[in-house]
Amino acid sequence: MGSCALKRRELLLAGLANAGCTPDAAPLQGGWVGTHPERGHRLRGSELAGADGPLRKAGVLIVGTGIAGLACARALVRRGVDDIALLDLEDQAGGNSRGHSLAGSACPLGAHYLPLPGAEAREVGELMHELGLAREQLGRTVWDERHLCHSPQERLFIDGEWRDGLLPPPQGAAALAQYRRFSAQVARAQRELGFAMPSHRAGWTAGHAALDGQTFAGWLDREGLDDTRLRWYLDYCCRDDFGAGADTVSAWAGLHYFASRHGFHAPGDEAGEREPVLTWAQGNGWLSARLAAPLRERIHLGRTVLRVTEQREGVELLARNEGSGMAERWSARAVVMATPLFVAARLLASPPDALRALSQAHAPWLTANLLLREPLLNRPGAPPSWDNVRYGSTALGYVNARHQALDPTPPPTPLLTAYFALPTASRGDLLAQPWQHWAQVVTAELAATHPDLPAKLARIDLCRFGHAMSIPTPGLRGSAELAALNAQRGRVVFAHSDLAGYSVFEEAYTAGIEASARLSL
Numbered sequence: 017m018g019s020c021a022l023k024r025r026e027l028l029l030a031g032l033a034n035a036g037c038t039p040d041a042a043p044l045q046g047g048w049v050g051t052h053p054e055r056g057h058r059l060r061g062s063e064l065a066g067a068d069g070p071l072r073k074a075g076v077l078i079v080g081t082g083i084a085g086l087a088c089a090r091a092l093v094r095r096g097v098d099d100i101a102l103l104d105l106e107d108q109a110g111g112n113s114r115g116h117s118l119a120g121s122a123c124p125l126g127a128h129y130l131p132l133p134g135a136e137a138r139e140v141g142e143l144m145h146e147l148g149l150a151r152e153q154l155g156r157t158v159w160d161e162r163h164l165c166h167s168p169q170e171r172l173f174i175d176g177e178w179r180d181g182l183l184p185p186p187q188g189a190a191a192l193a194q195y196r197r198f199s200a201q202v203a204r205a206q207r208e209l210g211f212a213m214p215s216h217r218a219g220w221t222a223g224h225a226a227l228d229g230q231t232f233a234g235w236l237d238r239e240g241l242d243d244t245r246l247r248w249y250l251d252y253c254c255r256d257d258f259g260a261g262a263d264t265v266s267a268w269a270g271l272h273y274f275a276s277r278h279g280f281h282a283p284g285d286e287a288g289e290r291e292p293v294l295t296w297a298q299g300n301g302w303l304s305a306r307l308a309a310p311l312r313e314r315i316h317l318g319r320t321v322l323r324v325t326e327q328r329e330g331v332e333l334l335a336r337n338e339g340s341g342m343a344e345r346w347s348a349r350a351v352v353m354a355t356p357l358f359v360a361a362r363l364l365a366s367p368p369d370a371l372r373a374l375s376q377a378h379a380p381w382l383t384a385n386l387l388l389r390e391p392l393l394n395r396p397g398a399p400p401s402w403d404n405v406r407y408g409s410t411a412l413g414y415v416n417a418r419h420q421a422l423d424p425t426p427p428p429t430p431l432l433t434a435y436f437a438l439p440t441a442s443r444g445d446l447l448a449q450p451w452q453h454w455a456q457v458v459t460a461e462l463a464a465t466h467p468d469l470p471a472k473l474a475r476i477d478l479c480r481f482g483h484a485m486s487i488p489t490p491g492l493r494g495s496a497e498l499a500a501l502n503a504q505r506g507r508v509v510f511a512h513s514d515l516a517g518y519s520v521f522e523e524a525y526t527a528g529i530e531a532s533a534r535l536s537l
Contacts, residue, residue, distance in 0.1 A: 048451050049116060050125045050479035055105040055320045055338060056359075069343035075099030076535065077333055077348040079321050079363065082111020083300075083521055084511040085354030086307040087139075087528025089314065097537065101346065102311065103319040103335055109308040112484060113521065115301025116385060118477055121431050123385045123417035124299025125479045128433065130521050131277055131293050132159065136212035137522045139529045147306055149294060165295045165402050166420060173465045174407035177397035181290065182252070182405055184245035185283060194243040195282035198250075201239065202271060202280045211275035214526040215516055216502070218276070220494060224268055228494045232270030233263040248408065256412055258518050259379025259437040260487045269488035269518060295402065297420050299433075300521060319344065324351055325365040326508055350507040350535050354528065356483055357501065357514040364508070370500035376492060376514060380443040381484035382436040384458040385417065387475040391430055392466045404465075411436050411461045429474070434458050437484075446480050454478055485519035493517040505534040 076092060078085045081104040089100050108114050112126035133140040141157075144150045150159050171178045179185065186192040205211065209227075212218035227235065232254060236247065251261045253273050258265045274280040278291040296302035308315060318338040325332045333346040353360040356378065361371045394400075402420075405413030412435040436458070438446060446454070455476045462469050492498065493516075502515050511531030513524035 044452070044455060044473065044476065046451060046455055046476035046478065048480065049477045050106075050108075050114065051481060052106060052338075053447055053480065053482055055336075056482070058320050058322065058336060069345050071345045071347060072101070074101040074346060074348045075350075076101075076537070077331065077346055077351045078102040078354055078511075079324065079333075079351065079360075080104060080111065080354035080512070081106075081109035081308065081315055081317070082354060082512070083113055083304060083307070083524035084513060084528035084531070085111075085352070086304065086311065087525045088352050088354060088511045088532045089311050089528075090307060091529045091532035092535075093311070095532070100311075100314050101348070102315045103321055103333075103346075104315070104317050105320040105338070107317050109311075109315055109317065110301055110304030111524075112481065112519065113300035113304040115298025115305065116477065116479070117298075118385050118431060118475065119387050119429065121418060122296075122298035122301075123431055123433050124297075124301060124415070125383055125385075126299065126301075126381075126481065126484070127521060128299030128415055129165065129293040129295040130300060130303070131291060133522060134213060134277070136217040137214060137526065140522050140525050143525065144294075147303075159292070159294075162422065163294050163296065163420075165293050168399055168401040169290055169293075170403035170405070171398040171401040172405050172407055173395070173397075178395055178399075178404075180398045180401075182403070183249055183283070184407055186243065186245060191243045191245065192282065192284075194241050194246055196285075197239070198241055198246065199280045199282045199285065202274045205271050206275045206279065209275075211272050213276040213520070213522045215272060215276065215493070215523070225494045227268035227271060228266045228492075229490055230267050231263055231490055232265050232267045233261075235267035235270070236262065245407075252405070252412070255410070255437045257520065258488055259381065259485045260377075260440075260489075265488050266490040266493065268493055295415075295420060297417055299415075303521070321363055323365060324353070324363045324508075326351075331507060350509075350537060352509055352511050352531055352535065354511040354531075356486070356512060357510065358483070360510060360512075368500070368504065370497040370504075371510075374495070374497040374501070376517075377440060377487045377489055378483035379440065379485050379487050380438045380446050381481040382438060382446060382454060382458075383479045383481075384434045384436075384455070385477045386414075386432045386434065386458070386462070386469075386473055388430040388432070388469070388472045389474045390472055392472065393468050395465065406461075406465050409461065409464070414462065432462075434462060436461075440487075443482055446482060451478050454480075486514045486517055488517040503534075506536050509534045 081102050114125045116123050116125045150157050170182050172182050209223045210218040254262050254265050320336045323334040330349045331351045335344045337344050361367045414432045414434040417431040417433050459470050501510050509531045511528045513519040515527050516523035
């Protein structure tokens with residue numbers, strides 16, 4: 017896109033964002049919250065290279081307190097390994113699964129729901145029972161309905177009105193036939209190849225590799241699945257789970273989205289019931305807070321790890337204490353690198369060959385929590401839901417952070433959380449542009465379905481994730497490098513959803529549990 021087009025777009029965004037405002041209106045309140053990109057940019061360690069500081073010791077160091085790091089620590093403690101220290105550069109544990117508070121109400125910063133775990137995600141299922149979310153009754157799992165997404169669950173703005181559900185209605189018999197053909201292809205993939213979450217429990221065959229070697233868009237083209245509405249929906253699903261569209265992710269990833277879960281159901285299918293999900297006001301921050309609570313004394317936040325060096329009888333680690341600005345030195349018998357793999361490659365003084373050779377792209381994300389002064393005007397169609405998406409948009413819609421409230425009285429001030437999976441080329445702008453710029457982008461998007469929103473916006477808190485999630489590009493999931501890193505044993509092991517090639521709770525939690533078993537102590 018040329019510079020003139022960019023200027024026109026920025027003017028349009030500014031105009032939409034300020035729609036309904038008067039010259040005397042108070043400036044919009046808000047800002048950046050949740051992440052500290054400047055800390056991550058210290059990872060090369062030049063400013064503290066060779067620095068001396070007090071030496072602290074631990075049996076096991078875990079770098080990163082995302083879901084994988086917390087799961088690994090939890091598993092080690094249960095094995096009786098008590099001498100653990102977890103370090104994280106942020107001021108709150110949880111990684112991409114953290115919560116926020118705005119005007120006294122909880123809201124998510126990142127991941128905001130968890131599908132009911134399948135049989136293959138047995139560790140996640142056990143966690144759900146331990147947290148009281150599920151129980152066994154007469155041989156079946158019964159879920160606590162307070163934590164299941166309340167109705168109405170989701171809606172799509174299309175053809176000038178809101179419609180229940182996110183799948184666009186097909187236009188005509190030919191379009192419906194394509195929906196049904198894709199449904200049949202997903203069922204065939206489930207039956208003949210096998211898909212699971214976590215994905216490694218489905219095995220890996222030549223059929224999986226063939227899908228992994230091509231883009232999802234290319235596979236859809238060859239299957240003659242070109243209906244505009246179907247393709248938009250499939251692209252939306254890819255951006256929602258993988259941070260990139262069908263033209264970027266592999267065909268394995270595109271099919272895995274459906275085949276590892278609930279399948280794909282065309283309109284009119286008997287099995288077309290909506291997938292139940294667990295969700296909370298603060299999103300998956302509800303889960304990360306409960307994982308972190310028993311580890312509170314072992315977690316050291318605001319520590320930017322700069323270098324990890326494996327030695328003959330253990331490891332040494334250099335970190336910056338962001339509170340004091342001073343160096344900290346740590347020694348341990350072993351270390352778990354529960355960071356994105358490209359970060360681990362920079363931190364390790366001698367990264368393994370597989371880590372050096374790995375090529376893995378990550379999607380930048382923007383989330384925004386919007387506090388409104390009063391409810392939005394109703395548009396025709398389905399009522400306000402937990403998840404609200406606009407057809408044709410490249411944004412991912414918004415969730416109602418107060419949807420799960422048990423109080424039947426409607427809250428006087430709505431609180432919405434909007435999600436944007438940005439192109440990788442936007443990472444620089446995400447870091448460089450002021451929060452007001454991105455506030456305009458967010459309000460312009462939401463104003464397309466709610467023209468009254470900009471005038472009712474009281475505050476917007478934005479959170480940026482420069483490398484939010486691994487993009488499962490063709491060849492990544494089946495790469496020899498990922499296989500080697502998943503199998504690595506010794507004093508240095510890896511635990512992160514990056515090991516699966518994409519980022520979801522089930523993969524991260526399982527990776528942490530399995531890393532604890534590969535550690536040499």
